[in-house]
Amino acid sequence: MPLDRALHLHVLLNFKIWIHLTGWAAFIVSPFLFPLPFLKPLPAYAFQYLVYSRIGIDLLLMGIFYFNLFRLTPRLISHNNTLSFILILFGFLMLIIVIDSFSFIFLKKHLQGFFLEVSKIDPIRKDLASSRFLSPPQLITNIIVFALIILVSSLLAVLDDRLRQKAYSQDIIYEKVKSELAILKLQISPHFLFNTLNNIRWLTRTKSDQAEKSIIELSDILRYMLYQAVHEQVYLREEINYLTKYINLQKLRISPHVKIDFFHEALPGHIKIEPLLLLPFVENAFKFGIHSETHSAITIAIQLTDKELFFFCINPCFDLPSHEFPNGSGLGLQNVKRRLDLYYPMKHSLLIESTLSQFIVNLRITLANE
């Protein structure tokens, strides 16, 4: 995991660096891509000087860009220091204007004659000849460029901040869901537990051989729930073992005229599944499908074809406990539905048919192979 992270960071950083480099290359080179006509006849040293001074200013702007991106705007976001933010920006702008003007004036002093000539030919370029400190076009250009620099770097900083916040809240949601799932997995029906203990109590009193077997089965079930179920996935074989033991314990309390069938063919040993997904259905079947007088039959079948698991459960529907409802709105079935959605999104189908006399569950899950 740490190696993956390092690699990802490396790649990401590279990508970002390339974007920045390209941006700056374009920014620095672009003034020289549009040749100003009056520059053509300039002597070489003057041209060189212009290039250097322009690049110098650009480097300064670059510095301001990154200062704003990493320091100024983040501070503004977290501390809300609008006034000092504006003052600092204003200070930088003044700095740029002053430096640019000085460098241009320096050049003009040396090329006084040349610029006089240019202004005669091109009256629009009159300002080049003047010895004014701040020439309007230059001023406007500087302000616009500065504004763009600040705008882009601030936007990037805000974007960064938003993304970081989003990732943080995603993390929180993830942790919350994880712990919810952990709690959902560990739900054992207290009713079943205490009933079984009571049944074992009777078996011990009558000195039945079944008592020891039932105690072992119960402890196996509890162990499975507590230890295995905490892991991410379990072998399908183990889950079926667990269901078999559960059904055996249920059989203790069932009258002979209730027929229980649990069909599961020999399964390959490497198939894995999320634990405790099938138990709620089996529990339900025993809760609603038993009647002390009437004949009833519960049929449960598990089949595996290729990577698809089929779970089938049918039981008659007798009178329900007054505090519960059919059709899966009980807590146990709600849990399973939620877990199915979380672990096998789009990879399962759950069909529950609830008529007056019967309750049928048809579950299909596409299992990923380990």
Add this chain to the structure above:
Amino acid sequence: MNKLHCLAVDDEPFALDILADDIGKIPELTLVKARSAYEAKNLLEYGQFDLLFLDIQMPGISGLQFLTELQAPHWLSLQLLSINMQ
């Protein structure tokens, strides 16, 4: 001395068996077992009972519901002992 007639209502067969076994050890008590509230209702129509052992969580009518539906004459003669088998 008159024996006390008990009625035990529970959907769990072993729970009834345990109770029957325990009550069987007390000579002054007799016990009739009922596997559901319906059965208990029928039995109450035709028999006189003095003690009622009632499980609360049962399929169909819950123990408490069963109690509220008991006819008045039965109340007079009934001493209630309620056991929640959970």
